[in-house]
Amino acid sequence: MPDEPAQRAYDPRVHPAYARIDLAAIRHNVGVLRGLAGSAALMAVVKADAYGHGLVPGARAAVAGGADWLGTAQLGEALELRAAGLDVPLLSWLHAPGADYVPAVQADVDLGVSAPWALAEVLRAVEVTGRPARVHLKVDTGLARNGAYALGAGRTDYADLVERARAAEAEGALRVVGVFTHFAYADAPDHPTVRAQQEAFADAVALAERAGLRPDVRHMSNSAATLTTPEAAWDMVRPGLAVYGLSPVPDLGSSADYGLVPAMTAVARVATVKRVPAGQGVSYGHTFTTRRPTTLADVPVGYADGVPRHASNTGEVLLGGHRRPVAGRVCMDQIVVDAGDLPVACGDEVVLFGPGTDGEPTAEDWAQASGTISYEIVSRYGPRMPRVYTGGDEA
Incomplete structure (x- = not known):
């Protein structure tokens, strides 16, 4: 077989986030x-x-x-x-x-x-x-x-x-x-x-x-x-x-309604955890302010990786088995998640979106949060997010 383009291998010692492809x-x-x-x-x-x-x-x-x-x-x-x-x-x-x-x-x-x-x-x-x-x-x-x-x-x-x-x-x-x-x-x-x-x-x-x-x-x-x-x-x-696996007609039917299975899951890890009081402004411009004491989790993935900036204060992720909101502006390299009172530790997995079968947001959820379409959500994730392939040897 002819030489193939090299796939960027995921190495957790180097990459804080990756996209899993089924x-x-x-x-x-x-x-x-x-x-x-x-x-x-x-x-x-x-x-x-x-x-x-x-x-x-x-x-x-x-x-x-x-x-x-x-x-x-x-x-x-x-x-x-x-x-x-x-x-x-x-x-x-x-x-x-x-x-x-x-x-x-x-x-x-x-x-x-x-x-x-x-x-x-x-x-x-x-x-x-x-x-x-x-x-x-x-x-x-x-x-x-x-x-x-x-x-x-x-x-x-x-x-x-x-x-x-x-x-x-x-x-x-x-x-x-x-x-x-x-x-x-x-x-x-x-x-x-x-x-x-x-x-x-x-x-x-x-x-x-x-x-x-x-x-x-x-x-x-x-x-x-x-x-x-x-x-x-x-x-x-x-x-x-x-x-x-994404529905091109979400107003008419979801992926599941058409028997389709979303293939991409975007995953990152928590880098920093801090407990802050009520009244703390978060991220650039303090567009989000905490209403009560809460735990903030910094996640090293941002709009340079593909996270839409328009999802600032509207997007959600799955953290500790719960959907939690993006707090403040999406930055070039990171987002902050309001974890509430969840027990969160550095290194914990954060699922930005996936099929939705485990409660995580879907690409369509992120599209709605960003005022765009799911086509853009999956295609915008760039080379800083290595792909990890499961479900076959086609990679």
Whole structure:
């Protein structure tokens, strides 16, 4: 097997905190999603370091759980997967002008193409390698983000892209393997844009087919659509967040409601314990003041590690079997927890979030406390938090 990127090993003598990743949970979640996908293939999206869970271990666990494809946003992610020996179909779709497509074409990485300039750059890589590229045409059906625009009267950007891609395919320079788009409101399945985008995508597929393209996979469903809009599955679904056990539609159902198991648990240890009187201001700016005598526990993990600063005075952790609040502002390297009258000692374990099965807060709880979404909570935990893998040998 090719050399793999080194994983940062957790050493409690060096690291005061770590993220525990349950690979069995990832395998389980992919199995659940495969059942929901019906006859459609399943692409496990592992972009952004597998949503913070570790790119290569997360991808291996997803494939072991039954994923047919892997998906990344950036070329570097895709090439890292290939270097690690993952040889399943693999799509990378978000690129800026000047990207080097040569290694990707050589490594049989499928490329998302959303504009004529991107197609031209892919074709230059084809000239260098002497190998045809595999591309998926990205169509904007209403998100107004990445993708060739396909709405409005007259000739569209997408129609131009289709024509150019068909000409290149006729010359043997590439194969249009897929056509794809992305929902704007998949987390609100009754929103009128959900139906409108399905109709716009059907029109885009029909236009490509009239031009003579015969894509193998037509795909538009993310995690939310995979769970709530089965009619949008087409030939493949692309779940991301749900692969890691988090609900993309918390207003409609929790992870447990959908049979998903959160895979990440963030753990730290208490560094300092002190008993303080009522009236003691805590952390920068004294935005929290104790109302009675209490025990404060300093925990050496902060916003440089991924703890959202917006959770100041609102987030909770599990300490000594009890949920206790973050007292005062989240700092760069530490938080303070109001432990009340709990018996707390230096070195005690603090669980910031996890599956919730032992009473600990979940990533969704932290999202609510921070005014954000669980996607951000798990993906923001950075390299100062080593990953510890359980539940399999994919690491």
